[in-house]
Amino acid sequence: MKLFSYVVEHDTGHAPNPFFGHCTLCRCKYRKSPDKPRNVVELAKKGDWVAGTGGADQRRSAGHGKLVYAMHVDKILTRKQYWHNPRFKKKRRVKGGTYEQTQGDNIRPRGSFEKHKQFVLISRHFYYFGEHGIDIPKKKFPDLEKKGAGFRRDFAREYIKRFVTWLEERGESGKLGEPGMREDRESSWEGSGVCKSSCSESA
Numbered sequence: 590m591k592l593f594s595y596v597v598e599h600d601t602g603h604a605p606n607p608f609f610g611h612c613t614l615c616r617c618k619y620r621k622s623p624d625k626p627r628n629v630v631e632l633a634k635k636g637d638w639v640a641g642t643g644g645a646d647q648r649r650s651a652g653h654g655k656l657v658y659a660m661h662v663d664k665i666l667t668r669k670q671y672w673h674n675p676r677f678k679k680k681r682r683v684k685g686g687t688y689e690q691t692q693g694d695n696i697r698p699r700g701s702f703e704k705h706k707q708f709v710l711i712s713r714h715f716y717y718f719g720e721h722g723i724d725i726p727k728k729k730f731p732d733l734e735k736k737g738a739g740f741r742r743d744f745a746r747e748y749i750k751r752f753v754t755w756l757e758e759r760g761e762s763g764k765l766g767e768p769g770m771r772e773d774r775e776s777s778w779e780g781s782g783v784c785k786s787s788c789s790e791s792a
Contacts, residue, residue: 597641602768612715651722660712669704719766
């Protein structure tokens with residue numbers, strides 16, 4: 590079991606996508622071409638955990654020292670499998686739909702690489718806090734926050750167990766808040782829904 594940690598620099602509800610009963614990570618921490626180094630979406634395995642912490646700009650994310658979300662990797666699908674699975678049809682992006690639909694991460698893959706070598710992490714056991722990110726107890730979890738771009742995964746097994754226990758002791762899981770940028774996106778939505786951040790590049 591591994592724990593991957595990275596910064597959610599802009600929290601729109603697109604990546605991670607906490608809507609419709611599943612938290613999915615597909616569009617942000619992935620590699621865009623075969624010549625790029627593998628990122629979280631390619632490296633994580635079933636049973637691992639992924640944690641996203643707040644970025645510096647509190648207009649775009651929960652801020653430093655905050656946990657935006659954590660997800661247990663219950664299943665991994667290729668993007669082709671994800672697109673064709675009727676269970677995740679609601680995750681398809683709908684221009685002009687509800688806010689949740691406009692942030693859909695289930696986008697039709699093009700070409701062999703996107704269909705078979707790009708993946709989706711899927712979780713039903715997740716904690717998404719969004720704009721109300723919870724304080725990270727730094728004495729208990731030193732260095733949980735990744736500084737800058739990329740990700741880290743060098744946490745000891747006992748550290749991960751303590752982190753999971755801390756989450757589960759909170760009780761309720763699932764979508765517990767709204768994305769930090771939801772209000773801005775609702776007022777200025779143009780239908781693109783495309784993540785333009787450099788967060789897709791791994792370090």
